[in-house]
Amino acid sequence: MSHDLVFETAAGLQKRLRAREFTPREALDALADRIAAVDPALGGYLSTDLDDARRQADAADVNLPLGGVPIAIKDVISVAGHPCGCSSKILAGYKAPYDATVVARLRAAGAIPFGRANMDEFAMGSSTENSGIQLTRNPWDTDRVPGGSSGGSAAVVAAREAFAALGTDTGGSIRQPAALCGVVGVKPSYGRVSRYGLVAFASSLDQAGPITRTVEDAALLLGVMAGADPHDSTTLDQPVPDYTAALTGDIKGVRIGLPKEYFIGGIDPQVEAAVRAAVDQYAKLGAEIVEVSLPHTEYAVAVYYIVATAEASANLARFDGVRYGLRAKDTSGLLELYGKTREQGFGAEVKRRIILGTYVLSSGYSDQYYVRAQKVRTLIRQDFEKAFEKVDALICPTSPVPAFKLGERSDPLAMYLADIFTIAANIGGVCGVSIPCGFAQGENTGGKALPIGLQLIGPSFDEARMLRIAHAYEQSTDWHKRRPPVAG
Numbered sequence: 096m097s098h099d100l101v102f103e104t105a106a107g108l109q110k111r112l113r114a115r116e117f118t119p120r121e122a123l124d125a126l127a128d129r130i131a132a133v134d135p136a137l138g139g140y141l142s143t144d145l146d147d148a149r150r151q152a153d154a155a156d157v158n159l160p161l162g163g164v165p166i167a168i169k170d171v172i173s174v175a176g177h178p179c180g181c182s183s184k185i186l187a188g189y190k191a192p193y194d195a196t197v198v199a200r201l202r203a204a205g206a207i208p209f210g211r212a213n214m215d216e217f218a219m220g221s222s223t224e225n226s227g228i229q230l231t232r233n234p235w236d237t238d239r240v241p242g243g244s245s246g247g248s249a250a251v252v253a254a255r256e257a258f259a260a261l262g263t264d265t266g267g268s269i270r271q272p273a274a275l276c277g278v279v280g281v282k283p284s285y286g287r288v289s290r291y292g293l294v295a296f297a298s299s300l301d302q303a304g305p306i307t308r309t310v311e312d313a314a315l316l317l318g319v320m321a322g323a324d325p326h327d328s329t330t331l332d333q334p335v336p337d338y339t340a341a342l343t344g345d346i347k348g349v350r351i352g353l354p355k356e357y358f359i360g361g362i363d364p365q366v367e368a369a370v371r372a373a374v375d376q377y378a379k380l381g382a383e384i385v386e387v388s389l390p391h392t393e394y395a396v397a398v399y400y401i402v403a404t405a406e407a408s409a410n411l412a413r414f415d416g417v418r419y420g421l422r423a424k425d426t427s428g429l430l431e432l433y434g435k436t437r438e439q440g441f442g443a444e445v446k447r448r449i450i451l452g453t454y455v456l457s458s459g460y461s462d463q464y465y466v467r468a469q470k471v472r473t474l475i476r477q478d479f480e481k482a483f484e485k486v487d488a489l490i491c492p493t494s495p496v497p498a499f500k501l502g503e504r505s506d507p508l509a510m511y512l513a514d515i516f517t518i519a520a521n522i523g524g525v526c527g528v529s530i531p532c533g534f535a536q537g538e539n540t541g542g543k544a545l546p547i548g549l550q551l552i553g554p555s556f557d558e559a560r561m562l563r564i565a566h567a568y569e570q571s572t573d574w575h576k577r578r579p580p581v582a583g
């Protein structure tokens with residue numbers, strides 16, 4: 096079996112399957128060998144169910160858009176009969192009873208949901224170190240984090256042990272790990288993609304999206320996943336454009352905004368240089384570069400840690416030892432059962448968020464924190480609306496720094512700042528994508544090449560144009576073709 100198959104993109108693999116060069120079963124077996132060879136060093140997968148995947152592969156219709164393509168799934172997204180533990184001890188043994196809408200749609204397009212990707216517990220974190228199960232290492236330097244919370248998804252795609260993956264993004268969890276692992280990650284606009292079957296973290300911010308090696312693959316997956324869903328009333332009934340057809344390569348006259356608040360101190364010099372070089376490249380490709388202002392940016396992280404924790408404290412109330420997963424032993428009475436189960440089952444960061452969220456919602460404080468944060472949220476949304484009157488997309492770094500060392504950010508506040516450039520898009524409900532735009536390498540990286548991500552932010556429901564802009568740059572560079580050392 097030819098193992099070069101694992102280096103294919105999802106679209107590339109699909110083409111070869113459709114041409115009957117290989118069977119889906121052969122592709123799956125090549126992938127399984129690859130996982131066996133590289134995942135022990137990375138820890139990207141929590142589990143894989145090969146028997147189930149083989150059954151699906153044997154039944155796959157290769158004439159469908161994703162026919163026969165295995166896809167890794169973040170452990171927060173339900174796949175019927177598969178574990179869905181959110182990398183938390185509290186969900187030990189829990190299996191999803193049904194498919195999330197995004198999974199059902201991938202299946203209907205012929206894809207094979209395969210493997211559970213590691214993540215920060217309940218998607219809270221930026222390094223995947225908050226997983227209650229295992230660490231995931233960055234394929235570019237195994238002493239470093241893959242980013243988070245969809246760190247497993249990004250690592251397995253980068254290491255060529257998945258053709259594509261699904262992640263979720265509440266404040267950056269698709270884009271930031273994609274940046275740190277050198278792959279593509281799309282956070283769709285709020286309401287573009289169904290949240291039905293996702294374990295909710297912050298319901299007004301969560302979106303599922305693809306993590307892939309190319310913009311073309313991201314467009315392919317998003318087109319399949321997107322669209323109104325009767326099971327999620329926050330999805331909007333708007334037609335789904337042909338995202339693949341939108342990738343014309345032509346961005347002449349497109350206006351790209353440089354938000355001045357995003358280029359102020361604190362950015363790693365190599366990250367800033369790479370992003371500025373990408374801006375120059377965009378100008379060469381015919382885009383018009385305009386400086387814009389998003390004046391309320393500085394409040395985004397604070398607003399997020401009020402709104403997201405408030406929603407999380409309510410959403411996570413259901414994990415009480417009665418209905419799902421873990422149940423504490425030797426308890427007398429219901430209250431003790433709840434308390435002990437939650438004490439034993441949740442990790443430190445999840446507990447911190449629940450406590451914070453309960454506090455900002457408590458009577459006497461909610462006006463001061465929660466209600467105020469909602470008002471500032473409106474201002475941040477209006478910042479985007481005003482900026483998008485002038486430009487078609489915004490450009491900035493995805494993360495202020497390349498992948499940091501495992502264990503380096505033990506202070507929660509330092510970790511929260513990892514998402515300083517990604518959080519506002521969730522607050523504003525707009526769409527964002529991270530694409531590779533270079534590498535940091537030097538003394539500070541121990542000589543290793545660490546990927547740098549470029550973020551484009553587009554207006555709500557304008558994924559097609561955002562992807563077109565991302566694709567035009569990608570096609571004019573080679574960054575996305577470089578493979579991490581672990582990928583050989």
Ligand code: GLN
Binds near residue numbers: 218219263266268296
């Ligand atoms: N890192 C952010 C947090 O810890 C965002 C997580 C996410 O997008 N799920 O909440």
